[in-house]
Amino acid sequence: MSVAAAAPQLELRGVTKRFGGVAAVDGVSFEIAKGEIVGIIGPNGAGKTTLLNCISGLHRLDGGDIRWQGESIAGVAPHRIARIGIGRTFQIVRPFGSMTVRENAAVGAMFGSDAARRGPKEAFEMADQVLELVGLEAKAGHPVSALTIPDRKRLEVARAVATKPQLLLLDEVMAGLNNVEIDEALEMVRAVHATGVTVLLIEHVMRVIVGVCRRAVVLDFGQVLAEGEPEVVLRDERVIQAYLGERYAKRLKS
Amino acid sequence: MADFVQLVILGLLAGGVYVAVGVGFGLVWGVLNIVNLAHGALVIVGGYITWQLFTSLHLDPFLTLPVDAVALFVLGYVLQRGVINRIIRAPLLFTFLLTFGLNLVIVNVLLLVFGSDFRSVTPSYSGQGLELGSVVIPYVRLMSLFAAILLAAALALVLNRTRIGLAIGAIASDRDAAQLVGIDLRHAYAVTFGLGAACAGVAGGLIAMIQAITPSAGEPYTLQAFVVVILGGLGRVSATVVGGLAFGLVEVFAQSIPGSGSVFANAIAFGLMVLVLVTRPQGLMGRLH
Amino acid sequence: MIAQGLRDRRWRRIFLIVGVVVAAYALLAPLTSLDFAQSANVPLLADRLWFRLATYIAMFIVMATAWNIIGGITGYAAFGNVAFFGIGAYTTGMLIAKAKWPFLAALPFAPVVSALFAALVGLPLLRLRGHYFAVASLGVGVAVGELVQNIDYGGQPLFGGASGLFLPIFSIDNRGLFFFYLMVAAAAVAIFATRWVLRSRFGYGLIAIRENEEAAAVIGVNTTSYKVAAFALAAALTGLAGGIFSQWNVFINQDNAFPIEYNVQMILMALLGGTGTVFGPAAGAVLLQLLIQFLGGSLPISVDIPFVSTAARPIVAQVILGLLLVAVVIFVPRGVIDFFGGRSRLSLSYLRRSLRETSL
Numbered sequence: 001m002s003v004a005a006a007a008p009q010l011e012l013r014g015v016t017k018r019f020g021g022v023a024a025v026d027g028v029s030f031e032i033a034k035g036e037i038v039g040i041i042g043p044n045g046a047g048k049t050t051l052l053n054c055i056s057g058l059h060r061l062d063g064g065d066i067r068w069q070g071e072s073i074a075g076v077a078p079h080r081i082a083r084i085g086i087g088r089t090f091q092i093v094r095p096f097g098s099m100t101v102r103e104n105a106a107v108g109a110m111f112g113s114d115a116a117r118r119g120p121k122e123a124f125e126m127a128d129q130v131l132e133l134v135g136l137e138a139k140a141g142h143p144v145s146a147l148t149i150p151d152r153k154r155l156e157v158a159r160a161v162a163t164k165p166q167l168l169l170l171d172e173v174m175a176g177l178n179n180v181e182i183d184e185a186l187e188m189v190r191a192v193h194a195t196g197v198t199v200l201l202i203e204h205v206m207r208v209i210v211g212v213c214r215r216a217v218v219l220d221f222g223q224v225l226a227e228g229e230p231e232v233v234l235r236d237e238r239v240i241q242a243y244l245g246e247r248y249a250k251r252l253k254s
Numbered sequence: 255m256a257d258f259v260q261l262v263i264l265g266l267l268a269g270g271v272y273v274a275v276g277v278g279f280g281l282v283w284g285v286l287n288i289v290n291l292a293h294g295a296l297v298i299v300g301g302y303i304t305w306q307l308f309t310s311l312h313l314d315p316f317l318t319l320p321v322d323a324v325a326l327f328v329l330g331y332v333l334q335r336g337v338i339n340r341i342i343r344a345p346l347l348f349t350f351l352l353t354f355g356l357n358l359v360i361v362n363v364l365l366l367v368f369g370s371d372f373r374s375v376t377p378s379y380s381g382q383g384l385e386l387g388s389v390v391i392p393y394v395r396l397m398s399l400f401a402a403i404l405l406a407a408a409l410a411l412v413l414n415r416t417r418i419g420l421a422i423g424a425i426a427s428d429r430d431a432a433q434l435v436g437i438d439l440r441h442a443y444a445v446t447f448g449l450g451a452a453c454a455g456v457a458g459g460l461i462a463m464i465q466a467i468t469p470s471a472g473e474p475y476t477l478q479a480f481v482v483v484i485l486g487g488l489g490r491v492s493a494t495v496v497g498g499l500a501f502g503l504v505e506v507f508a509q510s511i512p513g514s515g516s517v518f519a520n521a522i523a524f525g526l527m528v529l530v531l532v533t534r535p536q537g538l539m540g541r542l543h
Numbered sequence: 544m545i546a547q548g549l550r551d552r553r554w555r556r557i558f559l560i561v562g563v564v565v566a567a568y569a570l571l572a573p574l575t576s577l578d579f580a581q582s583a584n585v586p587l588l589a590d591r592l593w594f595r596l597a598t599y600i601a602m603f604i605v606m607a608t609a610w611n612i613i614g615g616i617t618g619y620a621a622f623g624n625v626a627f628f629g630i631g632a633y634t635t636g637m638l639i640a641k642a643k644w645p646f647l648a649a650l651p652f653a654p655v656v657s658a659l660f661a662a663l664v665g666l667p668l669l670r671l672r673g674h675y676f677a678v679a680s681l682g683v684g685v686a687v688g689e690l691v692q693n694i695d696y697g698g699q700p701l702f703g704g705a706s707g708l709f710l711p712i713f714s715i716d717n718r719g720l721f722f723f724y725l726m727v728a729a730a731a732v733a734i735f736a737t738r739w740v741l742r743s744r745f746g747y748g749l750i751a752i753r754e755n756e757e758a759a760a761v762i763g764v765n766t767t768s769y770k771v772a773a774f775a776l777a778a779a780l781t782g783l784a785g786g787i788f789s790q791w792n793v794f795i796n797q798d799n800a801f802p803i804e805y806n807v808q809m810i811l812m813a814l815l816g817g818t819g820t821v822f823g824p825a826a827g828a829v830l831l832q833l834l835i836q837f838l839g840g841s842l843p844i845s846v847d848i849p850f851v852s853t854a855a856r857p858i859v860a861q862v863i864l865g866l867l868l869v870a871v872v873i874f875v876p877r878g879v880i881d882f883f884g885g886r887s888r889l890s891l892s893y894l895r896r897s898l899r900e901t902s903l
Contacts, residue, residue, distance in 0.1 A: 056761050082763030096754035098819070107751050110744045111763035120744060163762050289674045340873050346673055347620045347810070352872040354807050358865030365858045473803075477685065480678045520689050524682030531675055532667045 007070035009034040009198055010055070010086075010167055016063030017047075017054055024050040026222035027064065032167070037189075037199040039209035039230065042219035043243055048202045049091055051219070052169050055200075056088045057081040085113040087165030089156040091172040091202075095144040102140040105130050105158045112163025127162055133195070134158045134188050150181045157188060167198045174208050186211050206234060218242070260389045261506055267391065269502025270399030273495050274460055275475050276482035277406050278453030280494040281413075283483060285426040285446045287346075288338065291353040293479055294472030295360035296451050300326055300458025301467045302368055308375045308462075315375045315463050316397060322455035330451025335444040342443065357476075364469035372466035380463065398460040403495070405456050409449065410491040422446050426489070474520070481527045562826070569597060570727065573720050594719035598791065600832045601726035602784050606805065607812035607824035608733035609780035612740060614810060615818030617773045618753030619669065620677040622806050623684025627657040627778040629800040631785025633691055636708045636795050646713050646790045650783075657782025658775040665774040669767070672756075681806065688801030707796030710789060722791040729787060730825065733780045738821045740776075749773050750819075808835075811868060838863055 008031035017025040025047040032038050040048050053059040055066060057078040066074050068084060087108075096104050105127035109116050118126065131137045134154045139147065147155060153173050160168055170189065174182050182205065189212055193199050203209050209216050210230045218225040218233055220242040226233045233239060279293045290296075300322040307318045333356065341348050383392040413419040421442045424432040433439055461467065461475070478501065486497020501523065508522040572588035574580060581587065589597070606628065613621045631653035638649035668679050694701045702708060715721050740746040748769045751759035760766050789795050808831065809824075816827030838860035 058757060058761070077765075078757070078760035079763050079765045082761055088761050090758065094755040094758035096751050096758070098750065098754060103747070107747045108762050110747055111751075113763065117763070120742065120747065123744075159762060283674070287674075289678060337869060337873070344872075346677070347614075347814070348872050350620065350622070350674075350677060351807065351811060351814070352869055355865045355868030355872065358868065359862050362858045362861040362865065366855060366862070477678070477682065481682075484675075520682075521686040524679075524686045527682060528667060528679050531671055531679055 007067070008032060009036075009069060010200075011067040011070075012051075012055075012064070013067070014064035015051065015054055015061060015066060017050055017059050018062045023062075023222050025054060028219070028222070028224055029064075030217050030224060030227060032198060032200060034166070034198055035196065036215065037193050037201065037213050039201045039203055039213035039216040040219060041203055041206065041209050041216055042225070044204070046219040046242075047222040048219055049171055050222075052088060052171050052200075052202060055081075055169060056086060079111075082112055082163055082165075083114060085115070085164070085166035086169065087112065087160040087163045087167070088169035089153075089160050089171055089173060091175065093152045093156045095147075095152060095155055095159075097144050099144065100140070101136055101142050101144060101147065101155055101158075102127050102131065104144065104155055105136075105162045108159040108162030109164070113165055115164035116162065123162075127158075130158045130162045133161065133191055135184070150177055150185070153177070153185065154188065157192065161192055161195075161197070165197060167200065168192065170199060170201045172202055172204060174203060174205050182208065210234065261510055262503065263386075263389060263391060265503035265506035266499055267395040267399050267502070268506055269499035270395070270402040271457065271460055271464065271498075272478060272482045272501045273498030274398075274402040274405055274453065274457035275479045276486070276494045276498045276501075277409055277491055278450035278457070279476075279479035280483040280486070280488060280491070281409065281453070282447055282450035284489045285422055286334075286338075286342065286443060288342075288349045288353065288447075289346075289480065290447075290450065291350060291476055292357040292360060293353075293450070293454055294474065294476035295357045295364075296326055296330065296454035296472070297458040297461060297475050298364065298467055298469060298472035299329070299360065300455030301462035301471075302364060302373070302458075303455070304459035304462045305373045305375050305467070308377070315377055315459060316401065319401065319456050319459045322459045323452040326455030326458075327448040327452040329448075330454075331444045331448035333451070334447035335440060338447065339440055339443055357473075361469050361472070368469060370468055372468055373462070374466040375462045377463070394463050398464065401456070401460060402498075405453060406491050406495050409453060412449065413491065418442065418445050422449075477520070478523065481523050484527050484530055562822070565829075573597070573723055576720065577717065591719060594723050596832075596836060598719075598723045598726045599836075600829055601723065601730045602788060603809065603812060603828040603832050604730040604825045605726070605733045605784040606781050606809040607816070607828040608730070608737055609777040609784075610809040611813045611818055611820075611824045612737060612749075612780075613773050613777040615813050615820075615824070616737075616740065616746060616753065617749045617770060619770065619774070620673075620810075621680045621774070621777070622677045622810070623680035623682065623687075624777065624781050624809060625801055625803065625805045626684040626687040627661060627781040628785035628788070628805065629688055629691065629797075630660055630778075631657045631782025632789040632795050632800040633702055633708070633785075634782070635786035636710055636789040637702065639710050639790065640703075640708055650786045650790075653786025653789075654779035654783040657785070658779040661775045661778030662771050665771040666767075669770040669774060684801065684806060685803065688797050691801070692797040703796070705796070707794055708789075710793050710795075712793055713790050722787065725787055726784070726791075729780070729783050732783070734821060734825060736776065736780065737824075740773075741821060745769070745772070807868075811871070815871065834867075835860075835864065 010032040012031070013029050014027045015025055015029070016023060016027055028047075028051060040051065042048055050059065054061055057073070057076055057080070061074050064074075065072050068086070073081060073084070096107060099107070102124065106120065106123040109118055109123035109126040109130070110120060111117060116126070128137065128140065131140050134157050136151060136154050136158060139151065144152070144155065157170065157173060173189070174185050177185060186208065189199060189201065201209070201213060213230055215228065216230040216233050217227045218236070218239050225242060226236045226239050275293075275297060279290060282288055282290050282293070303322050303325055304315050304318040307313045307321060308315050337356070338349070338352060341352055377394075379393050383390040384396060413423060421432065421437045422445065424435070424437060425439065425442055425446075429439070432442075457475075458472075461471075465471070482497040482501045483494055484497070485500050486493035486495070504526055505523065573594065575585045575588045576590070606624065610621065610624050613619050613624075634656040635646070635649045635653045638644040638652060639646055664683055668676060668683065671679055691702045692700075692705055695704075740749070748759065748764040751762070751764055752766055752769060756766055785800065789800070792799065812827035812831045813824040814827065815830055816825065817823030839857055
């Protein structure tokens with residue numbers, strides 16, 4: 001990469017978040033370049049979701065800085081973060097229950113980044129495009145309550161994509177899905193990425209990261225344990241230990 | 255300085271009533287997640303029982319307090335088991351409206367039975383007091399404070415030492431888990447509300463000795479109970495005791511400001527409440543819920 | 544499925560027709576009291592009592608519809624909206640009684656002052672959720688009434704104090720008719736405002752806040768300013784009703800400008816008719832207000848309640864109202880419109896289902 005390359009799109013510098021003295025995220029630093037697709041993995045409780053909440057402005061930082069295209073966005077309100085072009089999904093889906101599938105996506109297009117923010121009529125047109133992208137077009141008129149779990153996850157992605165983000169934070173969109181569903185979801189993530197959106201993907205399922213990411217960041221106890229190509233990172237002894245425990249790691253070695 | 259001491263004493267004495275009113279309200283809110291708008295009405299039911307026993311049987315009003323507690327426990331148990339349990343999982347607006355409806359029924363039934371005249375309970379010692387220098391402490395007020403603290407202690411004892419109390423605690427921290435270990439939710443909920451109502455009844459008995467009561471005299475106490483619980487912090491009896499005494503102090507000091515008189519008591523109470531809610535939502539003593 | 548859809552549509556059409564007929568009658572009947580109608584021997588369809596009742600109903604339509612914007616659409620259970628009614632009433636009342644302004648010049652200030660007040664208290668209050676917001680807003684309602692009654696300035700009560708505020712009578716022909724139509728106009732404004740909100744970006748933002756506030760924020764809804772705006776809009780409409788009320792009633796005091804029971808009545812009306820809908824709160828207001836008046840014995844059609852003396856009747860009416868409230872809350876958690884015309888039908892199985900969903 002040339003020196004002249006612009007500042008990274010998103011840059012985390014020593015991001016720290018504590019809950020009652022316990023650091024859930026402890027000095028995490030990494031960068032994401034525009035157009036990348038990066039995975040964050042780590043065992044349960046490693047601080048992945050907390051980190052996303054920090055980026056999307058739901059948590060106030062206790063230390064460090066987050067920079068978006070060179071400018072600090074630490075302490076900025078969630079709706080301003082959405083407005084500058086960072087969209088996200090929630091691990092436990094949070095659809096707007098009284099609305100239809102189409103309305104859910106349309107609300108994303110009514111608000112969201114500066115590139116979105118349309119009036120209701122145009123927003124509904126855009127919702128249709130987005131629903132097609134994630135494969136929900138046939139269920140556009142359904143109430144959310146009629147959706148299956150995988151479809152709800154798709155809807156969660158659709159609503160975030162409709163906000164026209166430059167960076168999309170996906171929080172375990174594959175959790176709880178079976179193998180076939182995971183393949184479909186991977187296809188969806190690739191399709192979204194192909195529209196020019198940078199993707200930061202949190203996953204517990206390793207297969208997902210290997211399948212779609214060029215680079216992975218491993219978190220453990222709130223700290224960055226390893227960073228690099230997924231295949232390399234996943235062979236890292238510390239990573240195996242963190243995931244599978246020390247005894248299993250030793251057995252694997254011998 | 256003497257004035258200050260006097261105000262502190264008066265504040266604590268006034269706080270006794272708020273402790274009594276607050277503990278039951280806080281219990282129901284903390285465990286059942288119900289803000290009981292009929293709490294004040296239940297308080298006044300207790301007041302009328304004390305008045306009735308005092309006037310017709312000439313019982314000492316303090317001796318009627320156990321009767322208030324038992325009667326209101328039964329009423330509360332039945333209300334929760336028969337009515338409130340049916341909407342316990344509905345959105346909060348519904349429990350709010352339901353308890354308001356119960357308030358309306360109770361207040362108007364009291365009106366039908368007792369009329370709208372002011373009733374007061376005046377035992378022979380009601381005019382007497384303890385003289386401490388320039389300060390006179392009415393016996394009734396002093397006894398009420400003791401009774402209120404005793405009530406709070408008894409409630410804490412029930413919650414921490416008895417089987418049903420521990421079950422209630424388990425429900426408060428995790429309803430589903432409590433059900434999984436075999437706690438009968440319906441019964442435990444009804445007991446919780448019954449205990450809350452019993453506390454309200456005792457508070458009513460105390461209030462009948464301090465002020466003249468009418469069927470609608472309980473409404474301010476509902477709001478004040480809310481403020482007391484917010485002040486102290488939801489979830490513990492001891493926190494409500496602190497909240498009640500603090501509220502009494504605030505009220506007495508606010509009334510002593512020249513020119514304000516007693517008329518702004520509510521405004522000050524609610525201003526204080528909003529301030530606490532916005533700056534320290536867990537209350538003075540509480541942990542975050 | 545299809546048969547059910549057809550039946551629902553038929554029900555909806557029946558309700559629409561009944562609604563239009565009732566509304567047309569209510570709007571046109573008063574005209575028969577005009578002099579030229581009387582001299583042309585048109586039968587008198589509306590007398591003074593009718594005006595009073597109908598104006599009250601229109602007033603509650605405004606309040607219930609306004610509450611719906613903050614409570615039904617935004618999902619914040621405001622329990623102190625009566626504060627805005629009182630502030631509107633006292634704003635107009637003070638401008639007329641003390642500053643000697645004409646009524647029509649003073650009226651626009653009622654919604655403006657109410658909305659400003661709502662924005663001011665809304666900023667801290669709307670940070671609270673659930674019970675905390677509900678009771679804090681109730682507290683504001685109580686506190687404002689108390690302040691208005693008790694604030695002194697130079698030894699004189701600033702707002703008329705405990706003896707209230709008397710306004711000069713607004714001199715116009717057919718006063719009753721005038722205030723009826725004025726209140727109806729306010730109701731129409733409230734209903735159209737709701738319709739606009741529900742179809743706008745603003746409304747979708749509010750519903751998103753109701754459904755999940757954090758999710759709304761991360762898709763870019765400025766939740767704070769949206770909530771405050773919804774609160775202020777509700778306050779403006781409620782304040783407008785209060786402003787009209789002050790001149791209509793000529794006398795205002797703490798009891799009639801800040802009646803605590805209105806808080807619950809407007810919510811109950813919205814719930815009865817269906818929260819979050821355009822016409823639901825209005826339908827609920829008509830139903831509940833008629834019922835309250837009927838139970839209170841002030842309707843022309845009246846039935847004696849057995850074993851109850853006339854003196855005890857208002858009290859018994861309140862008991863019935865309370866029991867009804869309990870019954871409604873237990874059995875109809877989704878509103879009457881939904882109940883009759885919408886997604887479900889009135890049946891025993893519906894009642895059983897709605898009970899099962901909410902009870903232990």
